[in-house]
Amino acid sequence: MNSAEQMKTMDIERRRRWIGLLAKATLQELEQGWSQIESKPEYTFIRVPETGQIMIRARTGGVGPQFNLGEMTMSRCAVRLANGYIGFGYTAKHQKRHAELAAVFDAMMQDPVYRSMIETTVIEPVADREQHKRSVSATKIASTNVDFFTLVRGDD
Template identity: 40%
Template sequence: MRNDVERRQRWMAVLARASCRELEQAYLDLLNAPAYVLLRPPESGLVLLQGRAGETGPSFNVGEATMTRCALKLLDGTTGFAFVLGRDQRQAELAALFDALLQRGDETASATLKVISKFERAQSMRRDLKSRKAASTKVDFFAMTQAREPK
């Protein structure tokens, strides 16, 4: 059970980070795009971001970020939810749709899982590229002492 929850959380995180363009292309690639009803239409708002010093210290407020959420129901009763950063309502709607498709027990779920895996690989590659670019600009400072001969 715990593995299922962790796996779904990972999938939802990948969907939340996927761009609207990627989600739209994956939606267009679906052979049979399912019909759905919006339970909670996409709506934008603010969320308070919190952080911790060293991941163990007391939490503190970092600031606010814009977030869009959406909930929908497929005609077979499967529900999907999404929370994405930013104000792109179509992105939130498509992420919720793919979340619902992942929960189905048919071939659509396995096809959707392939799409999620593709998104995850692309996000990992972008993260690695960004990390390598940042590492290439790293400067190591060190103090150098000069040896002085006694007078």
């Protein structure tokens, strides 16, 4: 892999991360982030917000051939900012406005003018909350770790 490719992979990884966090954010977090922006960029829809479903694939025995497990809702949207940046938004929620804001933030994250501001007001708070949620859950789960003792049977 040459350095240009490495850069590209890094860029993709960063974008993957923020798109995933935007998907997991609550609508309230996104709206709050949006309201904090003083000079809001203008944008138009390339794909108006819509809700549909995706089929979740699982594997037989967890590792074997794939099969269709069941569906999940998904909302998505695509926008173009006035300065040309295109953003895509996705969420498993049944919530078009969520997809719209996620798309706008994805576009803004690609724009160096907005990036650091969106990172601090939207992306990182969501990342922190997700991390906190996981660690609280992990602590509770750890308290139920059990070690069963096998009792020797009388006739042995």
